Amino acid sequence: MKERFEKFHPFIPFLFYVGAVSLLLLLLHPFYLGVGLLLILIINFFHDRFQGLKRWLFLIITSFILMIVINPLFNERGRHLLFEVGQHRVTFEAVVYGGMNALSIIGVIAVFVSYNVIMTPNKLLFLFAKILPQFAVLLMLTLRFIPLMRRRLEEISVVQRSKGISVNQGKWSTRVKTGMLYVQALLTYSLEEAIQTADSMKARGYGNGPRSSYEYFKFKKTDAVAAVYLVGLFVFILFNRVHGLGYLTIYPIMETWQLSTMDTFVLVGYILFLSFPIIIEAGGLFRWRILN
Amino acid sequence: MAYIELNKVTFSYPDCFEPAIRNLSLKINKGKFVVLFGSSGSGKSTLLRLLKKEIQPHGVLNGEISINGAPIQETTGLSKEIGFVFQDPENQIVADDVLHELVFGLENIGLKTNEMRNRLAEMVHFFGAESLLHRKSHELSGGKKQQINLASVLLMQPDILLLDEPTAQLDPVSSREFLDMLKRLNEEFGMTIIMAEHRLEEVFTLADEIVMMEKGQILFNGEPREVLPQIWNSKNQAFVPTIPRLFLSHKGTGMVPLTVKEGRNWVQESSAFFSEESKKMEYPIGDERIGLKNLSFRYDKKNDFILNDLDFSLAKGEFYALLGGNGSGKSTFLKVLAGLVKPEMGKVLVNKKKTKIIKNIELINLIGYLPQNPKLFFIQDSIEKEIQYTMKHWELNNVDEVDTLLNNLGIKHLISSHPFDLSGGELQKAALGCLLIRKPEILLLDEPTKGLDPISKQNLADILQSLHSEGMTILMSTHDVEFAAQYATKCGMMFQGKITSEDVPSEFFKGNFFYTTMLQRIARDLQNRAVQTVSEVQ
Numbered sequence: 061m062k063e064r065f066e067k068f069h070p071f072i073p074f075l076f077y078v079g080a081v082s083l084l085l086l087l088l089h090p091f092y093l094g095v096g097l098l099l100i101l102i103i104n105f106f107h108d109r110f111q112g113l114k115r116w117l118f119l120i121i122t123s124f125i126l127m128i129v130i131n132p133l134f135n136e137r138g139r140h141l142l143f144e145v146g147q148h149r150v151t152f153e154a155v156v157y158g159g160m161n162a163l164s165i166i167g168v169i170a171v172f173v174s175y176n177v178i179m180t181p182n183k184l185l186f187l188f189a190k191i192l193p194q195f196a197v198l199l200m201l202t203l204r205f206i207p208l209m210r211r212r213l214e215e216i217s218v219v220q221r222s223k224g225i226s227v228n229q230g231k232w233s234t235r236v237k238t239g240m241l242y243v244q245a246l247l248t249y250s251l252e253e254a255i256q257t258a259d260s261m262k263a264r265g266y267g268n269g270p271r272s273s274y275e276y277f278k279f280k281k282t283d284a285v286a287a288v289y290l291v292g293l294f295v296f297i298l299f300n301r302v303h304g305l306g307y308l309t310i311y312p313i314m315e316t317w318q319l320s321t322m323d324t325f326v327l328v329g330y331i332l333f334l335s336f337p338i339i340i341e342a343g344g345l346f347r348w349r350i351l352n
Numbered sequence: 353m354a355y356i357e358l359n360k361v362t363f364s365y366p367d368c369f370e371p372a373i374r375n376l377s378l379k380i381n382k383g384k385f386v387v388l389f390g391s392s393g394s395g396k397s398t399l400l401r402l403l404k405k406e407i408q409p410h411g412v413l414n415g416e417i418s419i420n421g422a423p424i425q426e427t428t429g430l431s432k433e434i435g436f437v438f439q440d441p442e443n444q445i446v447a448d449d450v451l452h453e454l455v456f457g458l459e460n461i462g463l464k465t466n467e468m469r470n471r472l473a474e475m476v477h478f479f480g481a482e483s484l485l486h487r488k489s490h491e492l493s494g495g496k497k498q499q500i501n502l503a504s505v506l507l508m509q510p511d512i513l514l515l516d517e518p519t520a521q522l523d524p525v526s527s528r529e530f531l532d533m534l535k536r537l538n539e540e541f542g543m544t545i546i547m548a549e550h551r552l553e554e555v556f557t558l559a560d561e562i563v564m565m566e567k568g569q570i571l572f573n574g575e576p577r578e579v580l581p582q583i584w585n586s587k588n589q590a591f592v593p594t595i596p597r598l599f600l601s602h603k604g605t606g607m608v609p610l611t612v613k614e615g616r617n618w619v620q621e622s623s624a625f626f627s628e629e630s631k632k633m634e635y636p637i638g639d640e641r642i643g644l645k646n647l648s649f650r651y652d653k654k655n656d657f658i659l660n661d662l663d664f665s666l667a668k669g670e671f672y673a674l675l676g677g678n679g680s681g682k683s684t685f686l687k688v689l690a691g692l693v694k695p696e697m698g699k700v701l702v703n704k705k706k707t708k709i710i711k712n713i714e715l716i717n718l719i720g721y722l723p724q725n726p727k728l729f730f731i732q733d734s735i736e737k738e739i740q741y742t743m744k745h746w747e748l749n750n751v752d753e754v755d756t757l758l759n760n761l762g763i764k765h766l767i768s769s770h771p772f773d774l775s776g777g778e779l780q781k782a783a784l785g786c787l788l789i790r791k792p793e794i795l796l797l798d799e800p801t802k803g804l805d806p807i808s809k810q811n812l813a814d815i816l817q818s819l820h821s822e823g824m825t826i827l828m829s830t831h832d833v834e835f836a837a838q839y840a841t842k843c844g845m846m847f848q849g850k851i852t853s854e855d856v857p858s859e860f861f862k863g864n865f866f867y868t869t870m871l872q873r874i875a876r877d878l879q880n881r882a883v884q885t886v887s888e889v890q
Contacts, residue, residue, distance in 0.1 A: 181448065193459075203448040208490065212728075218692050219728045222721035223786075224713075224745060245731040252727075252772050253443045260444035260501075262406045263436040264457035264508065272462045274455040274472075 064344040065337040069283040070183035072290070076336055077175045079294045083330060084167040086301055089308040090156065091319065092330055093163040099334040100170045106341060112173045120169055124162045131158025137311060153310050160308070189273035196273070197266075201257075205250075213246050286336075293333040300326045353421055354379035355544060356403065356512070361415035363402060363568075372398045372411070374568040380561070383542040385534075387555050389591060390565035391807045392775040396548035399565070400514045403546070404434045419512070432461060435510035439517040439803075441497035442490075450492070450500055451485045457508045471507050479503050479533075493678055495526020502533065513537065515547040520803035523678045523831045525866070527551065531558060550805045553593045553834075553870065556580075557610045564591065577608045590806040594834065594870040615874045637841070638668030640704060641794060641825055642689065642718075647698030648849075649688055658684045659695070660849035666794070666827055671820050673836035673857075674829040675867055676846030682829035683724060685846065686796050689827070691715030720792035724799050726783040730771040735782050739767070739789065746790045754789055761785050761815060777808025784815065795819065797828035801835050813839055837861055837869045 065073065084096055104113050113120070131154050138151030181203050189196035220226065220242070227239045261267075300306060306326045309315045319327060332339075358378045364371035372395050380386055388396045401407050402417060405424055417424045419434075438444050447453040454475070458468045476482055479499060484492065492500065498518055505513070515534070519527035535558050537543045549555045556562065556576045564572040564583060571588070572579045584592050584600040592600065595615040596608050604622060609615040643666070649659040658681045666672060676682050687693045691700070691714075699706050702714055723729055732738040739754060748754075758764045761781045771779060780800060787795070800816075801809055809832075817839060820826055829846075830836055836843055837857045844854035845867065853860070861868040 182452075185452070197446075200447050200452060204446070204489070211490070215723075215725075216728050216731070218687065219721075219723045220731060221692050222690050222716065222719070222723070223729075223742065224716050225731075241731040244733075245728075248733070248772065249727060253440070256438060256440055256443035257446060259407050260436075260438055261446055261456075261460075263404060263438075264505065265406070265432070265460040266456075268460065270462050271459050272464065272468075273459055274451075274468050275465045276451070 064340045066178055068286060069277045069279045070179065070187050071279070072283055072286045073175075073178045073183070074187060075287060075290050077171060077179070079290060080171050080334055081168055083294075083297065083333065084164050084171065087297070087306045087330065088160045088164060089306055090160060090163075090317065092306055092327060093160055093167065095327070095331060096334055097163055097167045097170070099331065099338065100167055100174065102335075103174050103337050104170055106338070107174060107177045112177060113170060116169055116173055120166050123165055123169075127162035127165065128155070128158045131155070131161070139313070153314055156308075156314070157310050183277075186273070186275065186277060193271040193273060197271075209246065209250060212250060213242065216242055216245055216249075286340075290333065290336060293329050297326055297329050297333065306330065355382040355420060356380040356546075357416070357418045358399075358402075359416040359418075361402065361413070361417060363398060363409075363411055363413045365409065365411045368411075370568075372568050373402070375415075376568065376570060378563065378570060378573070380544065380546065382544055383538070384544055384560045385538045385558055386544075386546045386561045386563060387552075387559040388546065388548040388563050388565060389550065389552055390571070391805045392777060394565040395568040396565055397516050398568075400436070400516050400546065400548055403512075403514060404436050407436065432508050433510055434512045434514060435505035435508060437498070437501055437505055437513070437515045437518050439520050441494045441501060441521055444501045445489045445497060448489060450481070450487050450489055453489055453500055454485075454504050454507060457504055461508065471509070475503050475507050493526065495522045495529060495678070498522060498526070498530055499533065502530070506537070510543070512544045512546070515545070515549075517548050517550060517803070519549065519551055524833070525677065528554065531555065534558070550803065552591060552806070556593060556596075564588070576610060580608050590810055595874070598871065598874075612870060612873045615870070619874055636669050640665045641668045641702070642666045643701035643704065644689070645699040645701065647688065647695045647700070649684060649693065649695045651684075657696075658849055659688065662698070662850050664689075664844075664851055666825060668793075668825055669820075669823060670825055670827075671816070671839060671841045672827045673840035673843045674827065674846055674851075675831070675833065675836060675843060676829075680846045681849050682846050683798055686721065686798050686827070686829060689715075690719050690721040690796050692721070718792060719794045719796055720787035720790070721796045722780070722783055722787060722798060722800060724802065726779045727772060729783040729786070733770055734768055735763070735771060735785075736767040738771070738782075738786055742786050742789055748789060757788055758785055760818075762811075775808075776803050777805070777811060780804075780808075780812065781815070788819075794825045794827065797826065799829055799831065801830055801832040809835065833861070833867055834869050837872075 080100070084093070087093070087096075101110075101113075104110060132150045133148075135154040135157070136149040136151065138149075138153030140152035142150045142152050142155065144150065181199075185196055185199055185203075188199060217227070220238075225238055227235050227242065229235075297306065300322065305320075305323050308317065356379070358376055361373055361376045362371050363373040376395075376399070388399065390396060398409060401409055402413070403419070403424070445453055446456050454472060455468055458471065463471075476485065481500070481503065484496065484500070489497065489500070498521075502518075513534075519530055522530060531554055534545055534547070538545050538558075547555065559576055561574065562572070562576050562579055563570055564579070566588075571586075572582055580592055580596045581600060583589070584597070589597075593610075595610060595612065598615065599609050599618060602622075604618060606618070607614070609618045644662055644664040647659055647662045647664075648657050650657045662685070664685075674682055674685070684693070688695050688700070700715070702718060730738050732741050739758075743749065743754070755764070758767065761784065763778060763781050763785055766774060766778060766782065771782065774782060795816075797816075800812060804812065813835065816826060816828075820839075828840075840857055842854060843857050843860040844851045845860075846852070861872050864872075
């Protein structure tokens with residue numbers, strides 16, 4: 061996956077991820093969600109063999125279970141009674157509704173995991189730099205500053221340990237006080253050093269006039285084709301969604317799960333949209349095979 | 353008409369009684385390489401900053417500064433014409449990765465993307481920095497960072513380059529590399545370079561003109577070879593680097609030698625006089641105080657070992673200087689020794705007994721550790737409070753003793769100031785004071801000579817020597833070969849996580865090619881004699 065999907069102009073993956081998240085949130089239908097989740101898992105598998113997802117596994121599982129359990133717990137509406145616990149009705153509708161929401165949330169999390177792999181801060185910066193140049197500088201400084209502060213705090217605590225001062229030992233009240241002193245030292249130090257950064261920015265002409273931005277991504281023909289492909293599919297799906305397709309009505313009366321002909325068309329569009337990175341990669345592999 | 357002209361310039365900071373620059377006149381011609389030097393606080397930085405409009409300090413400025421005939425206040429778009437490189441490699445960096453850092457200035461002046469690409473391609477090639485482009489800026493070494501800073505400034509194609517102690521934070525090899533780059537810029541592109549610098553050993557060979565400042569005024573000004581004898585005959589002998597010092601201290605005649613080559617020629621011609629025995633004082637060396645056995649350490653399970661199977665022993669009364677390149681693990685080694693990080697394998701022995709690594713209280717009581725950046729040492733907002741805090745923490749109450757200590761260190765008058773308001777040398781002394789209050793038996797100093805001017809360095813050396821003569825055991829890591837040769841009783845070389853060789857200085861430096869003193873380089877294969885420092889010669 062790394063090879064080809066990442067090579068697109070950052071606008072394309074951005075478009076894809078925005079589209080994917082909105083589709084996952086809008087098209088609440090068990091079939092759609094199941095297929096969508098499967099595709100996104102495949103995309104994640106291509107990235108890093110689920111390494112990224114593993115870190116989110118706890119969140120994913122807990123939110124899944126919570127959503128499935130909590131909805132039937134509070135929601136008794138529905139015609140299909142599954143079972144009764146005491147006075148509490150557990151309905152099929154409630155379970156399906158909770159399940160769909162759970163799938164949708166998991167899907168969104170998985171999309172974000174993939175987003176983190178593809179949309180490096182650089183690309184994001186690039187996208188913003190065109191519209192809001194000042195904001196891009198702010199973002200850039202923040203990106204540098206957060207890890208910098210963390211490193212400095214670590215340094216301070218190491219040095220203070222050499223003086224016998226530590227936040228890990230002693231009475232709670234002194235520990236808190238020491239902690240405050242650390243933060244105070246960190247802030248003074250960082251502000252002091254930031255003066256130099258400001259000077260260095262000024263010395264390089266920051267704030268003198270309109271900024272331009274160094275573009276190292278070119279918008280190529282393939283990018284344009286991809287953009288048309290993604291936007292076209294998205295508009296097609298959205299149009300049909302507005303007309304009630306691709307959505308399972310549960311209340312007041314649950315629809316049949318079966319897909320109509322038009323529903324199937326939308327589903328195909330949906331699959332084509334979400335599998336865009338997979339198609340690109342597969343196409344690349346295919347081509348590589350032929351050429352070699 | 354000179355290219356840069358300062359005419360009777362006086363500048364004072366707000367709320368300051370003494371002006372920082374006093375009635376200073378200076379002319380600099382186009383294409384010159386000028387080195388400014390003098391003790392800290394002599395006004396070098398202020399002078400440099402006055403030359404660049406954007407970063408002129410606030411204050412009252414009298415007199416005229418003109419560049420290329422135009423008064424500096426009236427010029428516009430100066431950012432492009434004058435580049436400025438600051439002292440600290442880390443703090444100048446704005447962006448998270450190298451590429452953004454490089455083009456930052458170009459973006460600010462609103463250059464077209466195409467031209468940016470052009471300039472960048474050229475500059476990256478010139479610096480050989482292709483492989484660095486997509487690295488994170490904080491992962492680079494200090495030397496590389498400073499090169500990136502220079503490159504970023506050069507991309508704006510300045511005519512004048514101002515540098516404020518650019519190599520103060522670099523190790524000798526990186527600083528040499530950086531200076532070579534400057535020399536190339538000066539020689540191949542005729543760029544006018546004005547640099548403030550403490551490390552004079554190397555820069556004097558590059559400079560067309562040197563300017564010595566004191567209290568906001570110019571003390572000496574001219575070609576190095578002409579000015580050096582004058583400096584030698586004034587009270588500022590500390591500023592004369594080793595090779596001219598050797599020449600001048602023997603009242604040599606003819607051209608003052610600056611490089612090793614010239615120095616060697618002169619020594620051969622004048623058939624000089626290297627005495628073989630050193631006059632170093634003998635200190636009693638006792639038993640082992642701290643030892644390390646088969647010690648290994650790494651910061652992360654995934655990374656390589658920084659210290660690898662290291663054995664070390666520090667005897668009582670030793671003054672040990674640890675040398676080695678950047679990233680060889682010197683700082684980490686000191687941290688392990690001070691009990692600040694826990695080794696993954698191996699033993700730490702205090703008085704030949706194994707310590708409980710878990711608590712480390714033993715080590716902390718025994719050891720005073722001075723970090724590389726003394727600013728991090730202080731968590732109170734004045735020296736006085738820091739001292740009180742330390743006394744309270746260690747349950748000390750002998751105020752008189754503290755007073756004497758501060759007097760001895762010469763920082764008594766500073767105790768009410770904020771640590772960040774002190775100069776590098778003062779800050780270090782203050783931190784040292786706070787350490788010595790609790791009377792540690794061993795001092796660990798992490799590059800104490802970094803960024804100090806010759807006078808502060810001498811000052812530090814005196815303090816360390818008097819501590820040593822009182823029986824303090826000292827271990828310091830340093831890049832300063834001359835310093836180590838002069839004061840240490842034992843030197844060690846750190847390489848690949850091990851201490852690969854250790855010996856007394858006279859033996860240690862004999863065999864080295866880079867890690868050796870200037871005099872040793874001159875004396876190499878001359879009469880088979882080894883000499884380390886001028887004080888031994890005299």
